[in-house]
Amino acid sequence: MASKIVMCDPCSRLNKSSEGFKYCTDCEDTLCTDCAALHSAVKLLASHHLVDVSVTTGNTFNIKKVCNDHEDMCYEFYCSDHDCLICRTCIANTHRTCGKIQPIEVAAKGCKSSSILEDVSKDIASLLISTKTLLEDRQKKKISVRQSKAKVLKEIAKFRQDINDHLDQLENKCRSEVDILERIISQTVGNELADADKRQHVIQEIWQQVGFFTKNGSESQLFIFLNTVRSDISRQAASLQDIIPSLETNDLEFEPLDLISVMKSFGSVKKVLSHVQ
Ligand SMILES: [Zn+2]
Ligand SMILES: [Zn+2]
Ligand SMILES: [Zn+2]
Numbered sequence: 001m002a003s004k005i006v007m008c009d010p011c012s013r014l015n016k017s018s019e020g021f022k023y024c025t026d027c028e029d030t031l032c033t034d035c036a037a038l039h040s041a042v043k044l045l046a047s048h049h050l051v052d053v054s055v056t057t058g059n060t061f062n063i064k065k066v067c068n069d070h071e072d073m074c075y076e077f078y079c080s081d082h083d084c085l086i087c088r089t090c091i092a093n094t095h096r097t098c099g100k101i102q103p104i105e106v107a108a109k110g111c112k113s114s115s116i117l118e119d120v121s122k123d124i125a126s127l128l129i130s131t132k133t134l135l136e137d138r139q140k141k142k143i144s145v146r147q148s149k150a151k152v153l154k155e156i157a158k159f160r161q162d163i164n165d166h167l168d169q170l171e172n173k174c175r176s177e178v179d180i181l182e183r184i185i186s187q188t189v190g191n192e193l194a195d196a197d198k199r200q201h202v203i204q205e206i207w208q209q210v211g212f213f214t215k216n217g218s219e220s221q222l223f224i225f226l227n228t229v230r231s232d233i234s235r236q237a238a239s240l241q242d243i244i245p246s247l248e249t250n251d252l253e254f255e256p257l258d259l260i261s262v263m264k265s266f267g268s269v270k271k272v273l274s275h276v277q
């Protein structure tokens, strides 16, 4: 990766342009070779830290120095009594009686080999482990929720299939009830039909014979015949009167249960608690 060119800050302020090679972490300035040499020569700046410009790529030396309590002030001191950085206003306000207040540069001596660095490093390392665990856990959770979704969808489909099967069974049961009832009613109606057919034959026969005797027989023959069939005819009429009210009048009808309006839902889907491993 080609590193991009950074310009020297002091030169830029003088409207010159030169490439920066060094960076002063105290001044927060990038310096060209000339300016870096000049910087090192100034007694006041002798304690400043110059690093290669390449070190600053992707890093920042720009640390927040503004006091948390006093926006317009910078941290300049360290109070050992309270273990905290403080500004001049802090000293005047809340640390007036504190015994051990040092300028930051003094308090910072030996920081790179101090226990504070060790403690903070340990804390960071353990936090890193915790966040890594958290990250892995959340990744697992994402996968497991996706798997749960697939499982739940399968269960819904299975439930639907079970309902279908159950409905098939109920439908078949209903159909066979229709068959049975239809057979029972049809049997009665069939008997009545056969009976009506027989009656019709008997009466047709009498009718034919009346015609036959009227056309071909003597009057005495017709007379005798008419008198003998008269009682048959009145018997038939009386029997018809008796039978008609008792004829099979039943029919079939289907009355569905109102399942559709009762079934408001298929079931419920909800979040359930599962513990973080
Ligand atoms: Zn400097
Ligand atoms: Zn310069
Ligand atoms: Zn302050």
Ligand SMILES: [Zn+2]
Pocket (backbone or CB within 6 Å): 079, 080, 081, 082, 094, 095, 098
């Ligand atoms: Zn203090």
